[in-house]
Amino acid sequence: MSEHLPQAVVALDVGGTAVKSLVVDRDGVLHRASTPTRASDGPEQSFAVVLQAVEAALAAVPPTHTAVGVGLAVPGTVDENRGVCVHSENLGWTDLPVRDLVAARTGLPVGFGHDVRAGGLAEWRLGAGRGAEDLAYLSVGTGIAAALVLGGRPVVAGGYVGEVGHGGTTDGDPCACGGRGCPETFASAAAIGRRYTRLTGTPVDGARGVLDRTLQGDRTAELVWAEAVDGLGVLVSDIVRVTGASRVVVGGGLVHAGDALLDPLREHVRRRLTVHRLPEIVPAVLGGTAGAWGSVLLGWRAAGRGDAATVERYAELHRARVTS
Amino acid sequence: MSEHLPQAVVALDVGGTAVKSLVVDRDGVLHRASTPTRASDGPEQSFAVVLQAVEAALAAVPPTHTAVGVGLAVPGTVDENRGVCVHSENLGWTDLPVRDLVAARTGLPVGFGHDVRAGGLAEWRLGAGRGAEDLAYLSVGTGIAAALVLGGRPVVAGGYVGEVGHGGTTDGDPCACGGRGCPETFASAAAIGRRYTRLTGTPVDGARGVLDRTLQGDRTAELVWAEAVDGLGVLVSDIVRVTGASRVVVGGGLVHAGDALLDPLREHVRRRLTVHRLPEIVPAVLGGTAGAWGSVLLGWRAAGRGDAATVERYAELHRARVTS
Incomplete structure (x- = not known):
């Protein structure tokens, strides 16, 4: 029945x-x-x-x-x-x-x-990643992590693929992972608000609050925002240098910043790539x-x-x- | 017939x-x-x-x-x-x-x-990469480039995968690719010899000659060698952060340096990884x-x-x- x-x-x-x-x-x-x-x-x-x-x-x-x-x-x-x-x-x-x-x-x-x-997977099959054979999805929210689709197949690597929010450097602020200067210490949506408050003593409504203050000419907010976008530019360009991905979908809470995030991010990535295929950098839609x-x-x-x-x-x- | x-x-x-x-x-x-x-x-x-x-x-x-x-x-x-x-x-x-x-x-x-x-492909099927499902092959010779096998399948990405010898930074020595500070300007076998000669005015027999001089206590040779190994450590840790590769086969001319390259490289990579799977770093055999x-x-x-x-x-x- x-x-x-x-x-x-x-x-x-x-x-x-x-x-x-x-x-x-x-x-x-x-x-x-x-x-x-x-x-x-x-x-x-x-x-x-x-x-x-x-x-x-x-x-x-x-x-x-x-x-x-x-x-x-x-x-x-x-x-x-x-x-x-x-x-x-x-x-x-x-x-x-x-x-x-x-x-x-x-x-x-x-x-x-x-x-x-x-x-x-959802962005690749249903959203901003549709049609791409070689795709990176970079989620920037409380944490930072990436998913890869290469040759039309999601990468798993025993569960260890895309842990780009941690490691890579040995200098900088201590991170919960035990490392120092990890992207999650300054480029995640959570870190942007936290860093601004630590530098100014002023509570702020997360990354959104910091972005609002940059529009009002707050120099510390500008600095914190710029360092975060620069860090994300390094991540995206490194992902492209390693994988050759032709499209990068940026998701997670920070993407609500829209072009205030994506325009400088595209410029940072363009400056860091040379012989590579310049990726489309597009916002997640789901x-x-x-x-x-x-x-x-x-x-x-x-x-x-x-x-x-x-x-x-x-x-x-x-x-x-x-x-x- | x-x-x-x-x-x-x-x-x-x-x-x-x-x-x-x-x-x-x-x-x-x-x-x-x-x-x-x-x-x-x-x-x-x-x-x-x-x-x-x-x-x-x-x-x-x-x-x-x-x-x-x-x-x-x-x-x-x-x-x-x-x-x-x-x-x-x-x-x-x-x-x-x-x-x-x-x-x-x-x-x-x-x-x-x-x-x-x-x-x-040859190292994966016949050499030091045998049996690995998620493998990176990093060739460090005149140039620097990587090949990836992920989920038991070689990655192509339209031919753009693994161009890690270029890009990533915007500061440093000019590179033939039009960028600045690319790994190929200081971490390739060719660059190691070139940099030493530029710094000292002394001709040297490539990376091998620089390595020989580090063993004689030549401080400039030590510096040039250390910066190259550090740059390769960044590359390997970035490849692992992005892909989750569990084994990295190092090939190309520089691998003839043997443990003088691989021991500090392993240490550099270990320091740059935290939540990740620490890869085996092994020399190519072919x-x-x-x-x-x-x-x-x-x-x-x-x-x-x-x-x-x-x-x-x-x-x-x-x-x-x-x-x-």
Whole structure:
């Protein structure tokens, strides 16, 4: 009987503070929800929250539909190929076989991935990365990380690809990772606000507040903003020098700054490349839902139904939303 | 008749100064040759030299064998997927459909590739990269460039992958590419000798000569060597931060320095990585023949005979040579 009902997928984007869930069918969203992750209560608790969110989403599948798969993305070091969360600082998980655990609990096929790579997957298939064979997705929010698609295939590298928010230098401010001068200490959306406050003693509404002050001629705000954009220019040019990516999609909270970020970023990158292919640098279009839409794609694929027609329908859906 | 003869492949590694050719069958090398590239005589001349070297190699196939394919690797921007040399500064070629031209001339299937990526392919299949799923090959010779294998697949990116010898900075010595402070201005084997001579006025026998002087306590030599190794440490750590590669094979002329290069390089990389997977950093084992052996593999593959057994036989051959 249920085989003749329209199919649905439940998809979760697990963050350090909230679990966002979507229930979708081929034509779009049937249900949305968000619940606190309660990461500070420890790994057992945060995993219980995730399982509960999966079950709540399954319970929200309308009786007109049948659930055929689950998609799930989490932050940290994630090996998509093995379905294992190797380590997640945010969630407190280590070597957790998430895919198998969720599959055992739900009896459904589970697509499990990394939050930033899920966001990159969604931008690549549905958003600003469509059509690119060699793509980098750079997420600049609380943290900084990249996802790569090379030769039309997402890169995993055991879960270690794209950790560009850390390392590279040995001088500068100490970073939570144990390093010094990491891009996350001065170029993430969170760091921009924090640095301004440390330099001036003035509280500010994050990167947005710093950007507003640059428009008012605040020299410290200009300095903090310029150093962040310069750091991101180094990152993007290094990603292009190494990978040859022809398009870079910039996502995460900082991209809301729009051309105030992208115009100087393009100029910085242009100055740092010579024999290379100058990449298109474009803003992400899926915003805060990129990770959840990536999970949707992982869920359909796990269900054996990640076909081009579904992707095309979702892409149209997003185009309609973006252009309207 | 000829179908029953043992099969042979001819393979060329075209450099700026010499064209090296190999004729091989499944069991090893039947013939080797080297001829000047005559690049300074212009693009028509250098292409004529390449065609002539292919024909000479085909003429060297013993009558006991039948040639089934050609492999060819050149420096520059090479799009393996289209079989086109997009641009080669060394050879003067631009948008040259090398694969089709050589196939038309010889009537044989042609595998066409990039010299450093051919070297990386050979190290991956036959040498120090064997067994790695996520590998970077960093060639440090006259120039600096990298080849990537990610998820068990060589990356091409339209021919633009791995141009890490140029760009990234905007300060420093002018580079032939039009940039400033590029790694090739201070970290290539050629640059190390050049910089020492510029700083001291003393001619020196390349990087080897500078290394010898560091062992004699020459402070300028120590400085030049240390800055080069530091620059290579930045490159390797950036490649790992971006790609997540678990093994880095260092090839090109500079690797002859051995542990004097690799020990401090490992230490530099270790200091620049934090949340990342610390890569194995190992020396290439195929030496100056890596590019030609990569061409051999491209030739067999073009002939539809790039099977695992052939690769395994060649790998054993190289292991025997390396360990004997």
